[in-house]
Amino acid sequence: MRTKSIIITVAAALAANACGESALNKKSPNYVQVDNYYKTVDEISRAVTGAYAILQSTNLCGREWFFLHDLRSDDMSTGGGQLEAPRNALLTGAQNSTNAVMTGVYQTLFRLVHRCNAVINNAPNATGDEALKKRVVAEARFLRAWAYYQLGGFWGGVPIYTGIEIVFDDAQPLARATAADTWNFVYTELAAIQGDLPVEYTDADLGRATRGAALTVLAKAYMFNNDYAKAKPLLEAVRDLGYKLTDNYFDNFTEEKEFNDESIFELTYTSSGNYNWDADGNATTVNESWIRSQEYSAVGWRNLIPSQSLVEEFEDNDPRLHDNFYFLGDTYGDPGKPLTLTDDKVQGNTIMYKGTAQKVSWKKYSVMYKLDPGGFWDKIGINYRMYRYADVVLMLAECENEIGSAPAAIDYLNQIRNRPSVSMPEYPTVAYPCNSKAEITRAIIHERRVELAGEEKRNFDILRWRKAGKFTTDPISYYKDFQGLLPIPQDELNNNPNITQANQNPGY
Numbered sequence: 001m002r003t004k005s006i007i008i009t010v011a012a013a014l015a016a017n018a019c020g021e022s023a024l025n026k027k028s029p030n031y032v033q034v035d036n037y038y039k040t041v042d043e044i045s046r047a048v049t050g051a052y053a054i055l056q057s058t059n060l061c062g063r064e065w066f067f068l069h070d071l072r073s074d075d076m077s078t079g080g081g082q083l084e085a086p087r088n089a090l091l092t093g094a095q096n097s098t099n100a101v102m103t104g105v106y107q108t109l110f111r112l113v114h115r116c117n118a119v120i121n122n123a124p125n126a127t128g129d130e131a132l133k134k135r136v137v138a139e140a141r142f143l144r145a146w147a148y149y150q151l152g153g154f155w156g157g158v159p160i161y162t163g164i165e166i167v168f169d170d171a172q173p174l175a176r177a178t179a180a181d182t183w184n185f186v187y188t189e190l191a192a193i194q195g196d197l198p199v200e201y202t203d204a205d206l207g208r209a210t211r212g213a214a215l216t217v218l219a220k221a222y223m224f225n226n227d228y229a230k231a232k233p234l235l236e237a238v239r240d241l242g243y244k245l246t247d248n249y250f251d252n253f254t255e256e257k258e259f260n261d262e263s264i265f266e267l268t269y270t271s272s273g274n275y276n277w278d279a280d281g282n283a284t285t286v287n288e289s290w291i292r293s294q295e296y297s298a299v300g301w302r303n304l305i306p307s308q309s310l311v312e313e314f315e316d317n318d319p320r321l322h323d324n325f326y327f328l329g330d331t332y333g334d335p336g337k338p339l340t341l342t343d344d345k346v347q348g349n350t351i352m353y354k355g356t357a358q359k360v361s362w363k364k365y366s367v368m369y370k371l372d373p374g375g376f377w378d379k380i381g382i383n384y385r386m387y388r389y390a391d392v393v394l395m396l397a398e399c400e401n402e403i404g405s406a407p408a409a410i411d412y413l414n415q416i417r418n419r420p421s422v423s424m425p426e427y428p429t430v431a432y433p434c435n436s437k438a439e440i441t442r443a444i445i446h447e448r449r450v451e452l453a454g455e456e457k458r459n460f461d462i463l464r465w466r467k468a469g470k471f472t473t474d475p476i477s478y479y480k481d482f483q484g485l486l487p488i489p490q491d492e493l494n495n496n497p498n499i500t501q502a503n504q505n506p507g508y
Helices: 041-055 064-071 085-092 100-125 130-155 179-192 211-224 228-239 249-253 292-296 308-313 320-324 389-403 406-417 437-451 458-467 490-495
Strands: 076-078 263-267 304-306 351-353 356-358 384-388
Touching (some): 041 130, 064 304, 085 100, 179 211, 211 384, 211 458, 308 351, 389 406
Antiparallel strands (some): 263 384, 351 356
């Protein structure tokens, strides 16, 4: 395992422009003010660390962001009555404009944007290493573009902020841009920074945005809008950077195998301190674990469990089934002194699997592979692999099927199945013939679901495949046409005079 990156170290003082969009348009007297900061490249670099911090925070990837994706996919079911009402509303499609989970993600994505804008706009006057400054600005632009990729996917057109004036008391919040303009902003930003980001970093800077990460997010943005022609060369460029599939699939979800050859972009967490519940990630000490394991683990809160349809998606003898999920009777904890998972240790709901009611729970990103959490355990230091090479290979398969070569598409699919720890029969199979574009599409949808289960990919996959007409039956049982987008939060409507109910997404 490579050494954990220092990027997990966060200081609230770096967040001079941490306040977010219109609903949070206030200055804190406890923060370093703009006039006294951003004078040197070192300060600019520290400020971009504050942007990474908000990406890791409770309202984003530390908690609410992964919930927002998972609750809107068919990968998840409720673990029981303990699931909070705002989460259950998203799971069942009953969300409204006051939903707390959705609002927290929306607001914090904009706070990420404005931390990035502080770096981008103040960097030109900072003194110091010009090459480092160029890279740091590219990192900030990457994070800002990533935020708008998420905003565009969840809400469609949103205000596009590129300046820092929004943090001041006399700021004028902006109206919604069109969805097309929002996506064009993502495309333009990510295309502009490719040459300014390195292919890799030394140990001290692991976790920062690389060229491969920028290429991947740009390709995914084009894929979201079903532009395979634009996505394909970007994905091929990622392929040519030297990433590889790990021999052992489960290595992608352990603390010991972080920053492996398959990892394109991962968020660093540490088990050296407890989970920091701060919405913005403004811890003043190294205290940057996350809560994913506690939320989903069999011995934990078990708020979300795998859906029956997901578990049934796995073919017989696919070893990824037991790399993704715990079943009663499985062993867990210290491999030298394993424990057995029994019914009394696991709270909540069952699902039907092969005709039997089962308590199936998430194993991916659970600390239970190496220790007994014993109920509550928030010292979770497994890095989150936001983007890994398997995702790129499967998108390449999709591009080849749409605009290239069917044999090439099948070859990419089989690269995933030929991973030594997976070793599943190659396509075509009896269950998944590949005699037509439609049959290959069915194989791609299947392979993405089982390979990337619970990795916050399925929601956006469903959205883009639905737009492209890939489903004969919609995978979301409650789905109505207006539910492809989330409602603009009520806080935005209340605080931004340029966005009113007349500008709300249809249906809300």
